Amino acid sequence: MINETGLIFLGPPGAGKGTQAKYLAEFLEIPHISTGDILREAIGAQTILGKQVQEYVDRGDLVPDRLILDLIEDRLDRQDAQKGWILDGFPRNVKQAKFLDELLAKLNQHYMVYVVNLEVPEEVLMKRLLETRRRKDDNRETISHRLQVHKQETEPVIEFYRQHHKLYSVDGNRSPAEVTQSLKEIITAA
Ligand code: ADP
16 A cells, blocks of 8 residues: 555445445555444443433434544544544534544545445345344334435535545445445555
């Protein structure tokens, strides 16, 4: 790897962000930072943060920005993030996206940042999410709610990045290996 790489995965629940992020993090030897995983871990351990966020996560609502922003700042400031990172589940609204831009400047992380939007049709997402139900927040109602919240809060983030940064759209309605291939091409071509 020549430069430090930052990868931001956008895309609805069920698009495959987690799968791709995990794989590419290993490939690039940089940390995979999933805000969903961090929050679920905190809930499991019933930490102060976990108790504060549990009801939001169970409902499929975004947790308040003030809780997420501190968490991201601490995480990106850690030693292992100094050679790059993959963000999965953050930013999820425009305020978080703006915060991230400022944070990267503040932390002096002038990385090559790729913003990738994984595109998958809504009916495919619903099917995938119902088939692979693994989590407590995975029932039909919370899944549709999460998709709804994504439309309202996170789709504007795609526009934000389209205007302010280079945004890559990748067809996520293919096999994981094919999607990985496209992502690797993006990273190595630039
Ligand atoms: P999904 O698979 O639905 O995309 P995640 O695992 O990324 O879900 O996140 C699960 C839940 O954690 C979300 O529904 C939300 O409650 C909370 N969450 C995760 N990331 C964020 C964030 N950046 N801002 C606010 N809430 C978040």
